Amino acid sequence: MSEPSVALDVRELHAFYGKSHILQGVNLHVREGEIVGLLGRNGSGRSTTIKAIMGMVDNRGEVLWRGRNVLGLKAYEIAHLGLGYVPESRDVFPKLTVHQNLMLGEKGKGAVGRWSFDDMYSMFPRLRERQHTEAGVLSGGEQQMLTLCRTLMGNPQLIMIDEPTEGLAPAVVQQVAAYLRELKRRGMSVILVEQKLAIALEVSDRVYVMGDRRIVFEGTPAELKADAATRKEWLEV
Amino acid sequence: MSTLNGVSYGLLLFMLSAGLTLIFSMMGVLNFAHASFYMLGAYFAYQVSSWTNFWVAFVVAPLLVAVLGGLFERAVLRKTHRFGHVAELLVTFGLSFVILELVQLVWGRTAVDYRVPAALDGALFQLYNANFPTYRAFMMVVAIAMLLALFLVLRKTRIGLVIQAALTHPETTEALGHNVPRVFALVFAGGCALAALAGVIGGNAFITEPGMAQAVGAIIFVVVVVGGMGSLAGALIASLLIGLMQTFAIGLDWSFIGALKSVGVEVTPESFGYPLWKLKLSQVAPILPYLLLVVMLIVRPKGILGTRDD
Numbered sequence: 001m002s003e004p005s006v007a008l009d010v011r012e013l014h015a016f017y018g019k020s021h022i023l024q025g026v027n028l029h030v031r032e033g034e035i036v037g038l039l040g041r042n043g044s045g046r047s048t049t050i051k052a053i054m055g056m057v058d059n060r061g062e063v064l065w066r067g068r069n070v071l072g073l074k075a076y077e078i079a080h081l082g083l084g085y086v087p088e089s090r091d092v093f094p095k096l097t098v099h100q101n102l103m104l105g106e107k108g109k110g111a112v113g114r115w116s117f118d119d120m121y122s123m124f125p126r127l128r129e130r131q132h133t134e135a136g137v138l139s140g141g142e143q144q145m146l147t148l149c150r151t152l153m154g155n156p157q158l159i160m161i162d163e164p165t166e167g168l169a170p171a172v173v174q175q176v177a178a179y180l181r182e183l184k185r186r187g188m189s190v191i192l193v194e195q196k197l198a199i200a201l202e203v204s205d206r207v208y209v210m211g212d213r214r215i216v217f218e219g220t221p222a223e224l225k226a227d228a229a230t231r232k233e234w235l236e237v
Numbered sequence: 238m239s240t241l242n243g244v245s246y247g248l249l250l251f252m253l254s255a256g257l258t259l260i261f262s263m264m265g266v267l268n269f270a271h272a273s274f275y276m277l278g279a280y281f282a283y284q285v286s287s288w289t290n291f292w293v294a295f296v297v298a299p300l301l302v303a304v305l306g307g308l309f310e311r312a313v314l315r316k317t318h319r320f321g322h323v324a325e326l327l328v329t330f331g332l333s334f335v336i337l338e339l340v341q342l343v344w345g346r347t348a349v350d351y352r353v354p355a356a357l358d359g360a361l362f363q364l365y366n367a368n369f370p371t372y373r374a375f376m377m378v379v380a381i382a383m384l385l386a387l388f389l390v391l392r393k394t395r396i397g398l399v400i401q402a403a404l405t406h407p408e409t410t411e412a413l414g415h416n417v418p419r420v421f422a423l424v425f426a427g428g429c430a431l432a433a434l435a436g437v438i439g440g441n442a443f444i445t446e447p448g449m450a451q452a453v454g455a456i457i458f459v460v461v462v463v464g465g466m467g468s469l470a471g472a473l474i475a476s477l478l479i480g481l482m483q484t485f486a487i488g489l490d491w492s493f494i495g496a497l498k499s500v501g502v503e504v505t506p507e508s509f510g511y512p513l514w515k516l517k518l519s520q521v522a523p524i525l526p527y528l529l530l531v532v533m534l535i536v537r538p539k540g541i542l543g544t545r546d547d
Contacts, residue, residue, distance in 0.1 A: 054412055056408060056411075074416075074418075075408075075412050076411045076413075076417065079411075080414050085412045087409055087412070091409040093401065093406060096398065096401060104399065104402050104410070104413060107413075107414040107415075151413065154413055
């Protein structure tokens with residue numbers, strides 16, 4: 001069986017915040033239907049990598065999405081080409097209801113995607129109960145569920161998720177893990193930025209480790225588990 | 238009677254401050270040229286109505302100003318944005334002078350003869366022996382219709398949702414696939430159109446002259462600050478408050494002498510500070526809004542309904 005084709009191919013990606021050079025030549029790729037974990041300590045450049053792919057920071061290099069270089073496009077144009085981004089900060093629209101937040105995930109009036117409001121509400125029943133509540137008063141976990149679902153409503157073919165389990169209670173972490181497995185079951189490509197090694201190793205097909213603003217390791221979860229030196233130098237605190 | 242006059246003036250202020258507030262939420266700085274768009278609305282309406290009639294001007298003038306506003310946002314503001322708030326502020330400040338000079342160049346330095354249309358001239362009804370002008374009623378109807386339309390667009394339509402989201406979280410909104418720069422141009426153009434509409438109906442009720450932007454500009458800044466920066470509901474409350482305050486104050490002859498007399502203190506021309514005590518409320522009416530501004534900034538800096546927490 002031949003491997004699925006490469007969906008996203010990132011070559012020599014550099015990123016800048018003003019004058020500081022944050023990413024120094026990142027290379028990575030994601031195949032169709034593959035979940036790729038992006039690991040590393042805080043400040044290693046993981047969040048910046050996915051922001052740079054999404055066109056949200058100054059960048060240089062090549063970002064090939066299904067063969068087309070999308071670097072230089074605006075974030076909303078990249079979103080329309082099928083890339084989804086879930087921000088780390090649980091950036092819900094606080095004055096709008098849960099349902100309205102989900103509506104804003106949709107990219108056009110009546111755009112039919114693979115995901116429906118019902119899909120979201122059955123993955124996270126808590127959101128159904130609170131659908132008419134202002135998002136600003138939700139708990140941290142509920143806001144995280146909401147941002148995960150909001151991006152899905154735009155029907156991305158590849159979704160980039162920044163630290164979805166950070167600071168969540170174990171029960172909620174389990175729900176997020178179930179969400180990730182559901183994405184996998186439906187054949188979505190995913191880049192998962194994650195701090196919790198256990199979850200990342202469980203759901204990822206392949207992992208990259210970042211350190212010093214570059215990729216320092218690439219391999220399967222099993223290979224990373226076996227590589228004590230890499231874990232000690234770049235992951236363990 | 239004063240109440241009705243105050244409410245109609247307050248509603249006019251709201252038409253101006255609504256756009257200013259929306260644009261403030263978007264840019265993070267006040268648009269100094271906002272009142273200039275109000276003036277442009279009045280002059281355009283004067284010009285268009287002299288060629289055709291008032292009703293054509295009523296529709297065309299705000300649209301023209303909206304187009305100008307949209308172009309300014311695209312061509313200038315968007316490019317200035319990355320240089321920070323001070324640059325944005327200065328560029329709108331500069332624009333207000335450009336508009337003022339252009340208006341004086343085209344229409345001269347004196348007031349133009351922009352009049353209330355004949356169909357709306359005259360008294361609608363009498364109350365306590367005073368006439369209530371039909372045109373005042375018309376202003377109120379237009380302002381309330383605009384208020385409702387604004388509410389419905391923001392709350393009930395998809396573009397309204399996108400605007401609300403983009404005003405507070407532009408990056409996230411854009412990453413979800415919404416063309417935020419276009420939304421911003423739309424908000425700016427819409428805010429200018431509202432200001433122009435206020436100019437169309439205010440220019441003939443009051444006076445259309447080059448000083449009109451400055452006269453109202455200061456007041457709407459007071460409205461936006463008192464109401465709470467970025468809050469539409471706050472702007473509505475503050476507009477009505479200031480509208481009522483100004484019209485009531487003009488009609489009242491209260492002074493400190495009267496107030497002191499009622500608590501048993503006699504004030505004569507020999508008393509200390511007599512020139513201050515003899516001032517009538519009607520005489521100080523023009524400074525009341527600024528007094529309110531100062532008090533508000535001391536007591537509650539974020540305004541009536543402001544959400545700013547810094």
